[in-house]
Amino acid sequence: GAVVSQHPSWVICKSGTSVKIECRSLDFQATTMFWYRQFPKQSLMLMATSNEGSKATYEQGVEKDKFLINHASLTLSTLTVTSAHPEDSSFYICSARTGLYTDTQYFGPGTRLTVL
């Protein structure tokens, strides 16, 4: 149980284009999803918290206009990197809470984004 998937697993795009990454909870409803960014050989940095049906809450320093997050249903959240540039290249990981009263997050397999 508590499986989270991400699509695509890797993507290469040209500078200036937009890329959408999907995060799905496969066997549970996720009231809250989280988006992290991980640079090579570094830890995870929380980018934003996404609650179903409401606007995402972004961490300090994260550009909300560049990283658009939509949590339209209890099983799907999307992260769109708009006008991507090489410095946006990174490993993006989502996670989800399994319920309102649980503090455990389950993580997706991640998406490797390379911007040329």
Place this chain on the structure above:
Amino acid sequence: AQSVTQPDIHITVSEGASLELRCNYSYGATPYLFWYVQSPGQGLQLLLKYFSGDTLVQGIKGFEAEFKRSQSSFNLRKPSVHWSDAAEYFCAVGGSGTYKYIFGTGTRLKVLA
């Protein structure tokens, strides 16, 4: 300030040897503590968690961790390491109701045959 410290960036052990990965935290409220493992190019898998109760927590894959409040530590242990345990290990702390984790910088484990 809230933080998680994993003092060992790299650890190398021989297969069959015991393992201890260190984690120290600084957190203003009652901490919820987690250990995750990440294989190369993969997401994070939950090994174990501590919320309250027995301070010795058993997890998957033969791992255990002990919460020591007086030392602000939550060290991960395994009595006999397998080659498949080679990965990156992350300690994280959260708190009730915040739902946000603070991650340590990770410890990369290498296992020698």
